[in-house]
Structure formats: structure tokens, C-alpha cells
Amino acid sequence: MSIDVAIVGIGMHEFGRHEGVSGMDQGVTAVRRACADAGVGWEDMQFAFGGSMAAGAADTMVSLLGLTGLQFINVMNGCATGGSALFSAYNTIRSGVFDLGIAVGFDKHERGAFRVNTKGSGLGDWYGATGLALTTQFFGMKINRYMHEYGITNNTLAKVSAKAFRNGSLNDMAWRRKPLSEEEIANSPMLSYPLTQYMFCNPGEGGVALILCRADKAHLYTDKPVYLRAAAVRSRRFGSFEVLAPSIAIEHNAGPTVDASKAAFEMAGIGPEDVDLAQLQDTEAGAEVMHMAENGFCEHGEQEWMIQAGETEIGGKFPVNTDGGCLANGEPIGASGLRQVYENVLQLRGDAGPRQVPNDPKVAYTHVYGAPGISGVTILSR
Amino acid sequence: MGEFMAQVPVTEGVFTWPSDEPHLLGSRCVSCGNHMFPRQSGCPKCTGEKTETVELGRRGTLWTWTVQGFPPKAPPYAGDDNPKTFKAFGVGYVELPGQVKVEARLTEADPEKLKIGMEMEMVIIPLAKDEEGNEIVTFAFAPVA
Ligand SMILES: [Zn+2]
Numbered sequence: 001m002s003i004d005v006a007i008v009g010i011g012m013h014e015f016g017r018h019e020g021v022s023g024m025d026q027g028v029t030a031v032r033r034a035c036a037d038a039g040v041g042w043e044d045m046q047f048a049f050g051g052s053m054a055a056g057a058a059d060t061m062v063s064l065l066g067l068t069g070l071q072f073i074n075v076m077n078g079c080a081t082g083g084s085a086l087f088s089a090y091n092t093i094r095s096g097v098f099d100l101g102i103a104v105g106f107d108k109h110e111r112g113a114f115r116v117n118t119k120g121s122g123l124g125d126w127y128g129a130t131g132l133a134l135t136t137q138f139f140g141m142k143i144n145r146y147m148h149e150y151g152i153t154n155n156t157l158a159k160v161s162a163k164a165f166r167n168g169s170l171n172d173m174a175w176r177r178k179p180l181s182e183e184e185i186a187n188s189p190m191l192s193y194p195l196t197q198y199m200f201c202n203p204g205e206g207g208v209a210l211i212l213c214r215a216d217k218a219h220l221y222t223d224k225p226v227y228l229r230a231a232a233v234r235s236r237r238f239g240s241f242e243v244l245a246p247s248i249a250i251e252h253n254a255g256p257t258v259d260a261s262k263a264a265f266e267m268a269g270i271g272p273e274d275v276d277l278a279q280l281q282d283t284e285a286g287a288e289v290m291h292m293a294e295n296g297f298c299e300h301g302e303q304e305w306m307i308q309a310g311e312t313e314i315g316g317k318f319p320v321n322t323d324g325g326c327l328a329n330g331e332p333i334g335a336s337g338l339r340q341v342y343e344n345v346l347q348l349r350g351d352a353g354p355r356q357v358p359n360d361p362k363v364a365y366t367h368v369y370g371a372p373g374i375s376g377v378t379i380l381s382r
Numbered sequence: 383m384g385e386f387m388a389q390v391p392v393t394e395g396v397f398t399w400p401s402d403e404p405h406l407l408g409s410r411c412v413s414c415g416n417h418m419f420p421r422q423s424g425c426p427k428c429t430g431e432k433t434e435t436v437e438l439g440r441r442g443t444l445w446t447w448t449v450q451g452f453p454p455k456a457p458p459y460a461g462d463d464n465p466k467t468f469k470a471f472g473v474g475y476v477e478l479p480g481q482v483k484v485e486a487r488l489t490e491a492d493p494e495k496l497k498i499g500m501e502m503e504m505v506i507i508p509l510a511k512d513e514e515g516n517e518i519v520t521f522a523f524a525p526v527a
Contacts, residue, residue, distance in 0.1 A: 129457075
């Protein structure tokens with residue numbers, strides 16, 4: 001029998017742009033805040049999994065936090081870096097190796113669209129030279145095809161962004177806290193048709209840390225433990241349509257999100273109908289729409305009326321990206337997946353303040369997606 | 383400036399050049415017949431280890447598309463990255479029947495003129511000039527008139 005796992009401490013460094021503060025420092029702040037939240041010291045940590053994409057090797061942060069000799073393993077797994085750190089921490093406790101540890105992710109990216117390292121991504125230099133090495137193009141092409149197949153409208157994309165900035169305005173940890181109208185969003189510069197500037201998230205900065213322990217010891221650290229019921233990471237199969245692909249197969253596969261979601265639901269022993277709220281990867285507005293169906297929360301195409309009817313708003317039937325998502329928080333890759341879990345812990349504790357989902361939500365879901373075709377899902381419950 | 387300007391491909395081994403009828407170069411799996419682009423040694427479909435180089439078809443249908451509306455960062459981009467002179471370009475996946483969907487620049491960048499399912503044909507387009515004044519060319523797909 002495997003051991004149940006609880007999240008007993010959460011810490012975050014504000015997302016956004018922080019001149020003169022390194023990504024590592026933001027990770028350290030997140031760790032200290034998580035320790036304070038759980039009422040423990042860094043010296044109590046038996047193990048750590050940590051990662052960043054562009055802000056250095058996470059394990060070097062021990063020189064700032066304290067050289068306690070703990071097991072610290074660096075995780076570097078593209079957009080699922082944070083999710084993979086959490087997956088590893090979860091299984092370390094589940095297997096009984098350690099009782100208390102931490103997952104941390106942080107990052108700091110240059111401004112503008114991600115500059116793709118074509119060699120590091122297994123692509124030829126010609127690919128970037130030709131002007132194809134842009135993740136933004138993939139998102140434009142995926143949603144353009146999806147709109148063609150399933151009748152999603154441009155206005156629905158604008159509605160997704162408007163919701164994100166509205167939710168972000170209720171979140172003092174968010175980067176973009178100014179609500180924008182659907183018109184402002186739709187009329188901002190077209191970056192990658194059909195997606196405009198305000199339909200895309202930006203690479204950013206920030207850090208998040210989560211302290212995990214054996215569920216039977218959670219009462220030592222918190223009155224409101226949140227249990228991690230499932231954590232799954234999946235890579236792509238043949239035929240799926242992924243970011244930075246010079247070609248895709250003629251035959252179709254639904255992609256790693258569908259696989260990770262199914263695995264997580266199986267692990268948790270529940271279904272999508274049991275989930276009260278979700279944080280879904282919204283690199284751009286269309287991603288949130290498509291990921292609602294890929295994660296099993298609706299059929300393809302149903303998003304159109306769900307979003308038009310306000311079902312994904314904080315007060316709606318199925319709130320999505322209650323903290324403003326990537327759109328309002330930006331995407332510091334190493335921290336982004338952990339931010340989603342941080343938000344869900346707040347929501348399940350009932351501590352989300354002005355953006356609290358009503359009626360005491362019990363089950364919450366997170367999903368990250370990114371290059372080169374990887375998805376991570378977690379399911380949390382009270 | 384010399385009066386002679388040579389055209390050089392952005393890379394070797396991705397498309398046939400010079401040629402009156404340029405083709406993309408792909409791989410075909412010896413075991414299962416799966417087509418890949420660009421060329422690669424292993425097959426992601428059947429895990430087969432042996433592939434052979436093939437010229438891919440020059441015509442297909444547009445499977446999806448977007449328009450690159452801002453200058454890509456240079457490097458890696460070799461084309462014009464100056465926001466003042468940059469011209470938006472189309473990008474899409476073209477389904478080559480029975481083979482594979484290839485990602486490529488499109489010669490058309492007007493959303494009104496791009497339609498999923500339209501016929502496309504492979505062409506070679508200028509991309510940039512190198513230090514010696516040669517014209518660097520790459521592949522693209524153009525709507526079939
Ligand atoms: Zn094969």
C-alpha cells in the first residue's frame with residue numbers, strides 16, 4: 001500500500017518583472033514563504049526537487065537557504081519542469097523514502113517571445129533561420145484548425161482573455177492586474193493569426209514552492225491539509241500535433257494531455273464530473289479552450305456555449321484559471337505548473353480571498369502543457 | 383557589389399537545389415512505410431531503425447495556417463528582423479497525400495486568401511543575403527493558381 005501525500009505549506013514569489021532580483025532569489029523567497037506557511041524551517045526538509053529553465057541549477061540555492069546536507073535533485077523537463085518536480089516529490093513520499101520535503105520551481109526569461117534553441121530542441125539551424133522556430137506559430141495554427149473543425153468563434157477567444165485579466169485583477173501575486181475589455185483584446189496587434197497580443201501570455205519571472213508530507217503527519221503542520229490524489233506526466237505519441245514540429249503524421253493522435261489526464265483520473269479514482277475547478281495551461285486563449293476538452297471536462301466544441309454562458313468564470317459552474325492563469329501571471333516556465341497547484345491549495349483551503357470559488361470546492365485539477373509535447377496533470381482534494 | 387549573385391540554400395539536405403522542380407527531402411521507414419520530414423534515422427511510428435531518403439511530393443492541401451505578425455528573434459532567424467521593414471509571412475502545414483504534413487512558410491500572408499483545404503505547391507523563396515552577397519533561399523508553399 002502506498003502512502004497518501006498532503007501539501008502542508010505553500011510559498012510564492014510575486015510573478016511579473018523584477019529588476020535586479022535573480023530567478024534564484026525568487027525561488028529562495030518562495031521556499032522561505034512555504035516554510036513559514038507550514039511552520040517549519042529549511043533544516044526540517046529531508047529532500048528537495050527543484051528546477052528552472054533559464055535561471056540556473058536549483059540545487060545551488062542551498063548556499064542561500066542553508067547547507068543542511070539534504071537530498072536535492074534538479075529537474076529540467078521543459079514546460080513540465082515544475083510539474084515534474086512535484087511528481088517526483090509526490091512519489092518520494094508515497095514510496096516511503098522520506099516523510100517531508102519540498103518541490104520548488106522558479107524562472108526569469110528575457111522579454112518577448114521565447115527564443116528557441118534549435119539545437120537543444122533537436123532541430124536543424126535551418127528551422128530557426130527560415131522563421132519557423134516560434135512556439136507562437138504552433139498555438140495560432142492549432143486553434144485555427146480547431147476553430148475550423150469545432151466552430152469556436154473569435155469572440156470566445158477574447159472572452160477567455162478578458163476573464164483571465166479580470167481574475168488577475170483579484171490576485172495580488174499576478175503580473176497583469178488591469179482588466180481589459182473584449183474589444184481591447186480583439187483589437188490589439190495580431191501576433192499569430194487568429195491570436196492577438198492580449199490573447200498570449202508572456203515569458204516572465206517568479207517562483208513557487210510546495211511542502212509535501214505523509215498524509216498521516218499533515219496535522220503537525222496545518223489545520224487545512226490538501227491531499228495530492230494524483231500526479232501524472234506524459235510525453236507525445238505518434239500522430240499528435242505538437243509545438244516546434246517540422247512535420248506531423250497524416251494519422252491523428254489526441255496528444256499527451258489526453259493521456260496524462262486519463263492517467264491522473266485513474267490514479268485518483270474519480271472522473272471529470274467530480275472536479276470543482278481547474279487551472280488549465282493557457283499559453284494563449286485558444287489553449288484554454290482546447291484543453292477543457294482534452295482534459296475531459298467537455299466535448300470538443302461545447303466550450304463555445306460554455307464560455308459564452310460564463311460557466312468558466314469564478315462564480316460559474318466550472319471555474320477555470322481562477323488566478324488569471326498564464327495570461328495574467330506570465331509564464332516563468334520552472335514555476336508555472338507549481339503556481340497552478342498553489343492556487344488550487346488556496347481555493348481548497350478557502351483562502352483565495354476576493355477570487356474564492358463559492359460553495360467550498362472539494363476537488364481541484366491542474367494541467368500544464370509545453371514543448372516538445374509534454375503534459376502534466378495533478379488532482380488535489382480536501 | 384558584383385553583378386553576379388549566387389543563390390545558396392539555407393541548408394543542405396532539406397530540399398533539392400538547384401532544381402527546376404525542387405522537392406523536399408524526407409525519409410521513408412523501410413519497415414512500415416511511414417514518411418518523415420526532415421530526414422531522420424529512426425521511425426517514431428514503429429520504432430524501426432532503418433529509413434531511406436525520398437523526395438516528397440510537391441503538391442498538397444493546406445491543413446492549417448497562421449500569419450507570423452512580428453519579426454522573429456535573430457538569431458536564429460536569418461531573414462529581416464527589423465520591425466520597420468519586416469513583412470508578415472504565412473506559415474502552415476501542408477498535407478502531402480499519403481506521406482506527411484510538412485510545416486513551411488507560405489507565400490501568401492493575407493488571412494482572407496488562406497483557406498484550410500486549398501491546393502498548395504512547393505516553391506523556393508529568397509530569405510536573406512549572406513556576407514558574400516549571396517542570396518540565401520529556403521522552401522515555401524504557394525497557393526496553386
Ligand atoms: Zn516505421
